[in-house]
Amino acid sequence: MNRPTLLGQLLGAHTLVVAGTCAFLVLATMGTSALLLRQAQDRTVEATVAEVVNGIVVEEREGHRGIVAGAEEYFDETQLAGFRFELLDRDGRVVAQRGDIAGWVPTKAVLPPDGKAQGDRFRTGELWCGPDHVLRVVTLDVLHLTAVRRAAAVMLGALPLAAAFGTLLGRRLFRRRLTTLTRLEAAVTGTAAEAGASIDVPAETREIATLQDAFNGLLARLGEALSRERRFTQEAAHELRTPLATLRARLEPLATSEPVAAQALHDVEALDRLVDALLLLARSESAPLPATPVNLCDLARDAAQRRSLADPGGARPPEVDAPDEVLVRGSEDLLARALGNLVDNARKFGGPGARIVIRVREEGPRAIVSVADDGPGIPAGSKDHVFERFFRGAETRGTTEGAGLGLAVVRAIARRHQGSIDARSSELGGAELRLDLPALR
Secondary structure (H helix, E strand, O other): OOOOHHHHHHHHHHHHHHHHHHHHHEEEEEHHHHHHHHHHHHHHHHHHHHHHHHHHHHHHHHHHOOOHHHHHHHHHHHHOOEEEEEEOOOOOOOEEEOOOOOOOOOOOOOOOEEEEEEEEOEEEEEOOOOOOEEEEEEEEOHHOOOOHHHHHHHHHHHHHHHHHHHHHHHHHHHHHHHHHHHHHHHHHHHHHOOOOOOOOOOOOOOOHHHHHHHHHHHHHHHHHHHHHHHHHHHHHHHHHHHHHHHHHHHHHHHHHHHHHHHHHHHHHHHHHHHHHHHHHHHHHOOOOOOEEEHHHHHHHHHHHHHHHHOOOOOOOOEEEEEOOOOOOEOOOHHHHHHHHHHHHHHHHHHHOOOOOEEEEEOOOEEEEEEEOOOOOOOOOHOOOOOOOOOOOOOOOOOOOOOOHHHHHHHHHHHHHOOEEEEEEOOOOOOOOOOOOEEEEE
């Protein structure tokens, strides 16, 4: 299951916050600017209406020619770009006018209209001029001016740029801040679960320091539990050795004449092998690991020779396909036991007549040892469990000797050497166990 990353979630949230904030600021700025521009324009229109009315009255009094003649003369003398002047009679008809506003169609006014009004594209101001006439001043709505619309387009165009810049800046800052988490992950991954294990990553924030302390506490508890388990295994196995040796010594003289004693001796030997396996398992998990070069090819040939000597007469000896040298670094004794267990496992489940092939090779930076046979193979339901402690398949339980620890020991040794072990079907028709270790260059 592909889970979203913390960085991806932070960037998604950051992008939404930045985009929302930028949109809010742009829209708030545009709305506030429109409100202020409208208010300023309305005040200008009101002041212009009052000034023109006063001018018409002055012209009418000086010329004594009537309000219409005074309005026309004042209109001719006064040129205001972007404004249209209209004088309407009491019936609302336009009796004098000057100035053109694109798209404006003179309409009949409803009297008395003192004040301001607005249409889809225009702002107007109207005021009584004498007892029988009204002056109307018309101008284009400031929000429809080309300059204002261009400024609004620039602000809207800058919105995605501002959001993109904020997102990129946030991505860079988030990546830098999450570097400590990446180092913490690497430290946890590379730390073995053992007594005294801890991680130490420079913590720049309180949350990272708290998380690191929690990991260290968990590692300490886990290390103590593993230490107790290993000590118990070692101590129990050691304590069992002496009574088992005593019991064997007492049963051996009776085994030749008493069938019950012979069976008891056989059981004691099986128990002795179990104790040896437990000790080896505890040692492979906790003993100090040497860092000496080990030739896997020599170990493979030695394992095949020991198996041949232990097999009954007529058994097919294991085959070895290996070059002169494939080196790894680690414990020669533990690796020899691992290869021996693999070969013993193939003989145990394949039978004395089974063909066993041991191959050693290098694949890039890895050293590979595979043990294949032409026996019955591993059932599909058991492949994921054969390396577990004390696991024995239902088809072999009661018919094949063993305690189910041989392959568990191999897995523990492989992990101690930074390697792995897996089971698969063999080209020979049976099972193939593949040991993968880091090669020594």
